[in-house]
Amino acid sequence: MVVSLVLLGVFFAITGFVNSRYHATQAALGGHWYARGVAALKANQPLKAVDAFHTALVYSRDNSAYELQLAEALVESDRLNEAEVYLRTLWVREPGNGTVNLELARLAARRSDVPDAIRYYHNAVYGVWDSDPIVHRRETRMELCEFLLAKKERTQAESELIAIVANLPPDAALHAKVGGMFLQVQDYPRALQQFQQALKLKPKVKGAWAGAGEAAYQTGDYAEAYRYLQKAVAESSSDLQAAQQLEMCKLILSLDPFGRRLSQRERIRRTLAAFDQAVARVKQCAQNLGVNFQAKQPNTPIEDVYAKAKKMQPKVNERSLRRDPDLISNVMDLVFQMEEQAERSCGLLPDPDRALLMIARTRGATER
Amino acid sequence: MTDPASTNTENTPPPASYPPKGWTAFLPWLKKIRPPRLFLHEEGLFLLLAVIIGLFSGLAVVCFQIAIDWTRIRLLGSALDPTPLRLLLVPALAGLCVAIMVIHFFPQVRGSGVNQTKAAVYIYDGYIPFSTVIGKFLTCSLAIGSGQSLGPEDPSLQMGAGIASALGRRLHLSREKVRLIAPVGAAAGLAAAFNAPISAVLFVIEEVIGKWTAGVLGAIVLSAVSSVMVLRVFLGEQPLFRVPPYHLAHPAELIAYAILGVIGGIASLMFAKLVCYLRPRLKALPRWTHYVQPAAAGLLIGIIGIWLPQVMGAGYDFIDQALHDQFTWKLLIFLAFFKIIATSLSFSSGTPGGMFAPTLFIGAMIGGAVGGVEHILFPHLGGTVGGFALVGMGVLFAGFLRVPMTSVFMVLEVSGNYSIILPVMIANTIAYLISLKYQPVPLFDMFSRQDGTDLPSMEEQRETGTLQVEDAMRPPAEVVLRAEEPVAEAIRKTSGSPHEFFLVSHRSGDWTGVTKEALRGLAKEGKGDSPLARVLPGKLLPWLHPDQPLDVALRQIGDWPLIPVIHRADFNNLQGVIALSDILAAYGAATGKAYRSKVSLQPSGPQAALGSE
Known part of the structure; x- marks a missing residue:
């Protein structure tokens, strides 16, 4: 029995020695093939990279970095299903890993799986990153926003953008980028x-x-x-x-007759010009539609606004407007009505009419 | 426990140069140390020894796996797809070396390690020469490392058994314990090779010893656990395969798993038939061809390897890739097909090595292919190819190796995922039943018959129903007396019966017996009015229940002409009677039936013509 125990000890020592050499060799081979894979990826040879990473994993099983690189190489080779299997395996092992979640989110985004993509993007945002976690989180959120914008999920994108703004560093390019995204939402x-x-x-x-x-x-x-x-x-x-x-x-x-620092005269001049412009536009529109303004009772909306304009026309002159400055607002309201109706009935407007319409909308928004 | 030669050295003075110099000189000195008188009797020692066997086996398996890897890297290079020149040269030349080693130095290493362990248990009183361990280590490292399509589990099992046998003999265990110790080592070796102790324990019980007894089970468990512990210390905690997450996406997927069971069953049959066909024929070729058979097999495998390098070696890395959906279903089918051919060639050519890993490989490929096809045809089911590959491994294990319990637990243990149980059970059962139906003799039994031995078949034992009392008992047509009845009444009741012996039922549920002659004697003594209970001798009859094994009846019956078979819940309810002649008749009928079936299963043709190796 004692001899057996001594032999056991000797066997342990020999195995320990052999094992340490073995692991060192395996690690070196793993590193060698990993480096080849990385080089192949850089040289835009994803298939070669896939083989190299597969081999690296033979020598260094469960090496998350190798597996992640393999998944990336598989994505590059457009072998998305295979990549996803590796990533899911990694995810089970490290569900909080930011990189793994980000890669899974990208895969979900590529197959337009919006709920899955959002879930993994969020996991990545709140996940663990080995280095620069703040930068990674922000970039991930930006990527999520871009994905949401591409999928026309504006409301969700806007809330993500608001979250980004809260932690934005003083970087002009970043602010401009976020500004651009806000424009999109x-x-x-x-x-x-x-x-x-x-x-x-x-x-x-x-x-x-x-x-x-x-x-x-x-x-x-x-x-x-x-x-x-x-x-x-x-x-x-x-x-x-x-x-x-x-x-x-x-x-x-x-x-715009409502512009700031305008003289009374200029304001009246603009109002009169706008009125003439709107009446001309309505007439043109009616002509295009074949509407006859001679009818006693207005039957169409365009006839209706024209009738109103006809009714107001006697008051629309420089003297009346100078005497009653409030009339400017009434005239312009009718101008806006005419332009809106013309747009509704006849479609796209020429630039001056469009400008009047935009003034109308801005004024409407301001009043609201 | 100690070397008998050392028992009376206690009082001899130490030598002049005590302690001796040089490490080799320590060996005889160590032998002379008298170990402390442990309070262990043989049972305790057996358990302690099981742990030591486990440790030794674990270390041996660690070294074995390192040796295989090292050989592969040295001979084939570190890339997964070696160059064509290496593929053509290395397996062929290594095959030649292996053949020379097997024929000239280690003739015992040829063949299945499972059967050799069984032979050690049932034929050679647990004896496995230690040279087998060394031979298996060297030849299998070279064969598997050079790309022969074989696995390291079977050799690991045999190395474990060999180490156990050597230790048992060294420690002068009783013959019974030495016989039992080989399976203990086998479990340790297999557990370390699979990194799966439960599967190893089940396999050894299911295939090698075939019975659950507390003493053996304890030793097997201890050895398996200690060997796996050693393996994990050295090679890490990770399981044999990295299994991707699995869940049964839709109940309809079970249909696909059932189909996998059918396909796996058919593939198992093909594989088994091919091996059973090739092995005896190659063995029957002239002796000189035995030198070149492994080389020829290696060359053919190398040629296959030029296009499909995945079929070479044990193939674990590619099983891993199949589990991770890295191959198309068409390639998976090719891989399964050529792996069957490559493994059949390697094994039948006499190259030492096991078939566990190739079985898993083929199963994983077939499973992955079925999964891939399901994915194409029914993408909405959302099943994962990895799940199918995993179940496929169990399916081939059940169908080819015919170990249904082990196959289920192996998949559970390897995957660590209980939710896979339903697909595994369905698919494995189907594959097992198909294999059972069309290949009545299990693979290991077929090998043993081809080798000219008749080792006990565990499957046969499982499948052969145990004879029960109800198979032999007669209906209770005889007169049954009640203990309260007077003797005169009993004489009246029995007078018309042709029988001599009658059962007497007591209110307490006990039974006694009385003969006609005894009744007449009592009447003569003037006890005609006395109740039977008072006048009969107090010796109670043994009784039986209908569901008890028939050998219990044989033990109970003793000199009694008849014993009652009674209801388990109502002891006065007589279900039947049984006599020695009934028992013997039942045994006779069963033996005749078994003999006829065995004769019909005897291999014919070259298998039958061959003697042992």
């Missing part, structure tokens, strides 16, 4: 805020002037929009959208 005030923040940090940040201009334009602050858009166009003359918006801003600012 049509949260224009927050978008403007982000662009303004970006411009404050770095006036030359790409797209920030145009973004700020658009955000201001959409909120109806055409004067501010004009200022930003001017800079945007000066910065990038090829930005057609900014140029168009700038033109529209110019037009709006030149037509």
Whole structure:
């Protein structure tokens, strides 16, 4: 028995020695094949990388880093199902791993599985990251926002964006990016805020002037929009959208009778011009529709607004408007009604009419 | 417990150079140390020894697995797909070396380790030469490492059994214990090879010893646990396979699993038939061909390996990949098919190695293929290919190796997922029944018959129904007397009966017996009015219940001409009677039937013509 125990001890020692050498060799081989896989991935040879990572895993089983790389290589090779199986295995082992959750979220996003993608993105946001957790979490949330925007889930995207803003570092490009996303979810005030923040940090940040201009334009602050858009166009003359918006801003600012710091005379002049413009537009629209204004009773909405205009026309002159400044509002209300009706009945409007309509909407929003 | 030669050395003075110098000189010195008089009798020693066997076996299996890996890396390179030149040369040349080693140095290592362990238990009083352990280690490392399509579990099992046998002999255990110790080592070896102690224990009980007795079970469990512990200390905690998460997505998936059971059963049959066909024929070829058979098998496998390197070696890494859905279903079918061919060639050529790993490989591939097809045809079911591959392993285990219990527990143990139990049970049962129906003789029994031995078949034991008392008893047509009846009444009742012996029922539920002659004697003595209970001698008859085994009846009947068979809940309710002649007649009928069935199952053709190896 004693001899057996001694032999057992000797056997243990020998096995321990052999085993340590074995593990060292295995680890070295695993590392070797892993490095080959990484190099193949960098050289855009995902199939080679898959083979290399498979081999690396033979020598270093349960190495999460290798498995993760293998999954990424499989994704690169468009073998999504296989990648997902590995990722799910990893997920079972480390359900809180940020990287694994992010990869699973991306796979779910690729197969348009919105609930799964959101779940894994959220897991990744709140998961464990080996390094730079704050940056990873923010980037993951940004990615989630982009996914939600692509899937037209604006409300969810907006709440994610609000969460991002809470922890945004002083980085102009980031603010501009977030501003752009706010534009996409049509949260224009927050978008403007982000662009303004970006411009404050770095006036030359790409797209920030145009973004700020658009955000201001959409909120109806055409004067501010004009200022930003001017800079945007000066910065990038090829930005057609900014140029168009700038033109529209110019037009709006030149037509708006409610603009600030306008003389009484100018205000009246603009009102009269707007009225004439709207009446002409309604007449043209009626002509296109074949409507006859000679009828005693108005039968269509366009006839109705025209009748109102006819009724008001005697009062619409410089003298009456000077005498009764409140009349300007009444006239402009009718102008807006005519333009809206014309748009509803005849579709797209020429620029001056569109400008009047936008003034109407901004004014309506302000009054509301 | 101690070496008998050392028992009277206690009083001899130590040698002049005490303690001796040089480590080799310590061995005789160590032998002379008298171990403390342990309070262990043989039962306790047996359990302690089981632990030591487990430790030794675990270490041996660790070294064995390292040796296989090391050989593979040295001979075939570290890549998963070796170069064609290596694929053609290495398995063939290694096969030649293995053949020389087997023929000239280790002739015992050829064949199934399971059967050799069984032979040790039932034929050689537990004796397995230690050279078998060394031979298995060397030849199997070389064969499996060079790419022969064989697995390390069967050799591990035999190495464990060999180590146990050597230790048992060294410690002068009784013959009965030495005979039992080989399965203890076998369980340890298999447990370490699978990293699955429950499956190993079940396998040894199901296939090697075939019975559950507390003493043996305890030793087997202890050895299996200690060997797995050693393995995990050295090679890590991870199971044999990394199993992806599984859940039964839809009950309709069970139909697909049932289909997997059918396909797996058919594949098991094909595999078993091919091995049983090839093995005796290759063995019957002239002796010189035995040198080249493993080399030829290696060459063919190398050729297959040029296109399908996955079929080479044990294939665990590729099982892992199949579990992770890394192959298309068409490739999986190819892999299963060529693995059957490669393994049949390797094993039948006499290359030492086991068939457990190839069985798992084939099962995983077939399972994965069925899963892949299901995924294409019924994507809404959402089943995972990994789940099918896992169940497939159990299916082949049940169908090919014919160990239904082990196959279920192995899948559970390997997956660590209880939710897979339903598919496993369904698929394994179907595969097992198909195999049972079309291949009546299990694989291991067939091997033993091909080798000219008749080892006890555990499946036969399981399948053969035990004779019960109800199979032999007669209906209680005889007159039954009541203990309260007077003697005269009893004489009147029995006078018309042709029988001599009558049962007497007591209110207490006891039974006694009386002969006609005894009744007449009592009447002559003037006790005709006395109740039987008062005048009969107090010796009670033994009784039986209909469901008891017939051998209990044989033990109970003694000299009694007849004993009652009574209801378990009403002892006065006589269900039948049984006499020695009835028991013998029942045994006679059963033996005749068994003999006829055995004769009909005897292998014919080359198998029958062959003697032992």
